Amino acid sequence: MLKVFRGELLHFLADPAKVPLQESYQYIEDGLLVIENGLVAKIGEFAELFSTLPADIEITHYQKGLIIPGFIDTHVHYPQTEMIASYGEQLLEWLESYTFPFERQFSDLEHGKKVAEFFLDQLLDAGTTTALVFGTVHKESVEAFFTIAQQKKLRMICGKVLMDQNCPDYLSDTAQSGYDDSKALIEKWHNTDRLQYAITPRFAPTCSTEQLNKAGQLLAENPSVYLHTHLSENKAEISWVKDLFPDSDGYLDVYDQSKLLGRRSIFAHGVHLHDSECQRLSETDSAIAFCPSSNLFLGSGLFNLKQAQAHNVNVGLGSDIGAGTTFSMLSTINEGYKTQQLRGDKLGPFQSFYLATLGGAIALDLEGTIGNFTQGAEADFVVLDCHATPLMARRMSHCKNLSEKLFILSMLGDERHVKSTYIMGEKVDNKA
Incomplete structure (x- = not known):
């Protein structure tokens, strides 16, 4: 051999x-x-x-x-493959108008398998060999994804979305059902062949405190799994979080209070972070997925890579399909360079290729395994x-x-x- x-x-x-x-x-x-x-x-x-x-x-x-x-994508939504390039909205309106209706279809296992097959082929065509992937609220969406990824012998990480408030009824679970479904998926799939599981609260606005606490309980019970969610992507989102969680000291603190930070916790975006939040991410060895294509497409803002580096925060690159508009990490690097130019900063080519390979592996706690x-x-x-x-x-x-x-x-x-x-x-x- x-x-x-x-x-x-x-x-x-x-x-x-x-x-x-x-x-x-x-x-x-x-x-x-x-x-x-x-x-x-x-x-x-x-x-x-x-x-x-x-x-x-x-x-x-x-x-x-x-x-x-191989390239490593630290944040991507496979159920959003067929809604890529949906026009004209920022984050919260985009979710309501496009994302949620498409995700409804993933209660059907066979539909999930067909999309997962296409999605994984697109990643491989673009040279991406590992990804941290959102499913939908449906347990079947993760079953479908892992079934196809296993057939292709890929190292992939995925999780069922947790979402029990501020979402359509047809995409809602409960704190307990989300815990139970996630636990069953962990027992079946985590560390099966090259597959690993990520506990996946969609983001703070769609999760009650009870649900976030159950996610923290699940993480404590299964310390080798991942935590994957969104953080400080959009200014309207951040304001909403402040209204929903008045007792928290900022967006990151909502997750911190539920004990969701740690070595295998990856937070997508982090576009609008305070220095204190970067420091807390660093202290807990948590990571940020830098998603420039998505941030530009939704008008979310320009990620401050220098700020993250100054606080020694682990950073990887994410395509964030389908708000992102490309599966290609080469094209994602292109967008990342431009975001830093707009900030008045430089993103050199060695740093870019590091973020797309070893940087992603370190963000995912897989250094020495891939990258x-x-x-x-x-x-x-x-x-x-x-x-x-x-x-x-x-x-x-x-x-x-x-x-x-x-x-x-x-x-x-x-x-x-x-x-x-x-x-x-x-x-x-x-x-x-």
Whole structure:
């Protein structure tokens, strides 16, 4: 079960914002990636490793491709796949007008499976190999998602939405039924093959204090599962939270009072955070999913990456389909760069690719399992084609260094530039 890949290799060893740039990544212009039983065995220079391999070993050689770890999407809604690009609203109106009616369909297990199949194929086409995924309030939505993800041998995290107030009756559960359904799903799916569970309150406005407390109880009873929800995305939302929870000291404190912060807690957006909230996220080792495409599309605001970095908060990138308008992490990086430009800040290409790979793995507490080519890591990786389109090929002909190459990839790249996607060392069939 030995597989060997030759080509241009890049992966990250640390956050470029925290260590000298040259110490943050490993780049090998002509390298070998050696995989054994689906795990990374070795990585190194071709000239040094080739002689250590069996004489008859077959080598897959990508002569015009950059081999990197698979992209990691730290916040995405699979039930919103078919409502992407719904016009004209900001967050709260958008939920009412588009999201809730679409999510109603996911009480049907077979419908969920069909959407999950399409959704996962879209992720793989875009080079995303792991994602933290919202289901709907229906238990069947998670059953459907995990069934298809298991068939594809993917490392995926998903959870049933908890929502017992300020939502349509047809999407409402109760604090107790949400607890019971989540518990049953955890017992069936969490740590089954490469699947993991996330306790998933939609966001504070749609959850009673009782329901948030039951989520905290569930998290305490199952400390290896995740907590996945939304935080400080939209100013009207934040004001609503203040009205609904007058005894809280801000939006994050609503979750904190229910004991929902921790190493495996991921909060999507965090666009409008106070320094004290960033400090609390850091103290509890909680993470933020930075979703620039969605934040721009819904007019939510510009995430303050520098603020999060200053407080040492773990950050990953999220597509946030369907408020986000692309499955592609390359396109998401593009949007992220622009949000920081509008803030008057810089988001460099090394930092961007770190956030899309190892940064996402650290945010999900999966460092060493996915996100880079550390020995023993699961061999999920992608091959990026820097010449897939005439425009990129022409632009690359003027490229002077790796930093420029990565920046061009992130500004001009999309699904077309993902040549191949590999899961545990096996090429995905739906890639050319």
